[in-house]
Amino acid sequence: MLDVLRLVWFDLKNELKPPVWVGMQWFTSIVQLLIYAAIINQIMTPGIVSPADYQQFYAVGFIIIMTFDIGSHAGRQFVEHAHEGRLPYLLSLPISRSKLFLSIALQGAFELALMLTVPFTIALLLIGNLTALSILAAIAMLFCLGFGVAGLMLGLSFIAFKSSDMYTAFVTGLSALIVRFSTIMYPLAFLTQTSPGYASLAKLNPLAYGADIVRLFLGFNPALLLNPTVAVTVLIAVAVGTLGLSSFLLQRLVEGVKSA
Numbered sequence: 351m352l353d354v355l356r357l358v359w360f361d362l363k364n365e366l367k368p369p370v371w372v373g374m375q376w377f378t379s380i381v382q383l384l385i386y387a388a389i390i391n392q393i394m395t396p397g398i399v400s401p402a403d404y405q406q407f408y409a410v411g412f413i414i415i416m417t418f419d420i421g422s423h424a425g426r427q428f429v430e431h432a433h434e435g436r437l438p439y440l441l442s443l444p445i446s447r448s449k450l451f452l453s454i455a456l457q458g459a460f461e462l463a464l465m466l467t468v469p470f471t472i473a474l475l476l477i478g479n480l481t482a483l484s485i486l487a488a489i490a491m492l493f494c495l496g497f498g499v500a501g502l503m504l505g506l507s508f509i510a511f512k513s514s515d516m517y518t519a520f521v522t523g524l525s526a527l528i529v530r531f532s533t534i535m536y537p538l539a540f541l542t543q544t545s546p547g548y549a550s551l552a553k554l555n556p557l558a559y560g561a562d563i564v565r566l567f568l569g570f571n572p573a574l575l576l577n578p579t580v581a582v583t584v585l586i587a588v589a590v591g592t593l594g595l596s597s598f599l600l601q602r603l604v605e606g607v608k609s610a
Contacts, residue, residue: 358457372464379416379469383409383476403570409473410568411534413466414561417492420465421499422525424458451597458500459493466492477568488567491582494589495560501592505599532558537574559584 391405443450470489474480506521531551533541538558541549552558559581566578575581 355456358453358460362457362460375416375465376468379412380472382412383469383472387412406473406477407537407565407570408535409476410565410570411561413470413473413492414495414534414557414564415529416466416469417462417496417560418499418525418529418557420462421458421496422503422521424454424461424496424500424503426503426521427454427457448597454504455497455500455593458496462493462496474568480568484567484569488564491560491564491567491585494585495557495564498556498560498585498589498592501589501594501596504596505592528555528557531555532561533576534558534561538562538576539574556584556588 387405387408390408470492474485503521506517506524531548532555533552534557538549538552541552553576559576562575563578563581563585566572566575566581572578
């Protein structure tokens with residue numbers, strides 16, 4: 351385990367010197383949650399979600415977007431290592447492929463925890479009246495979602511060994527679709543009434559289940575959300591499935607590959 355932690359720190363220490371990007375990310379989240387969300391809150395038309403509730407709804411949605419972005423970044427780092435020439439070095443280290451994969455996952459978990467510290471705290475203050483158990487459950491679901499996204503991007507990273515341009519285009523398009531066709535910005539009940547087609551696509555989106563289960567633990571009206579049992583099942587299945595596939599690919603297919 352000590353070898354894994356050393357490898358994690360080997361990558362993290364370069365990214366945190368200086369930690370300007372962390373501060374900028376925190377500043378952006380503060381602007382989004384305290385200014386942009388407040389503006390949206392004033393122009394929302396009363397309906398299924400009242401304006402007072404929508405600011406909180408948006409705050410959680412923004413946390414989910416950040417989780418998705420950070421998980422994607424953790425997965426794409428594998429591709430960056432290949433293009434920078436670090437992948438052959440990592441593969442030459444006297445550690446197993448499973449430990450190498452674990453180090454990638456732990457690095458993503460650390461980055462997720464670091465980046466969400468400020469925005470998640472602000473979201474909790476906006477919502478209020480929460481128990482320690484509900485907060486811990488929401489954090490657990492966020493990490494589960496982050497691991498699932500990282501596993502997905504890590505699995506797709508092998509496209510880059512054929513064509514980096516194809517990988518970039520594919521991941522960018524996939525990210526746009528996953529984020530927008532979900533319940534991150536609007537409740538499923540609202541989508542069902544206003545745009546049934548959009549709602550049908552959201553029901554097929556794992557990110558929608560992740561967003562709604564986090565909202566459920568943070569005290570939002572269950573009538574506005576997807577089925578919590580199904581949401582937890584989908585989220586765990588996606589995390590386990592993508593991480594398992596990525597681990598298999600890392601151990602079986604990575605030897606001798608060349609990035610384009």
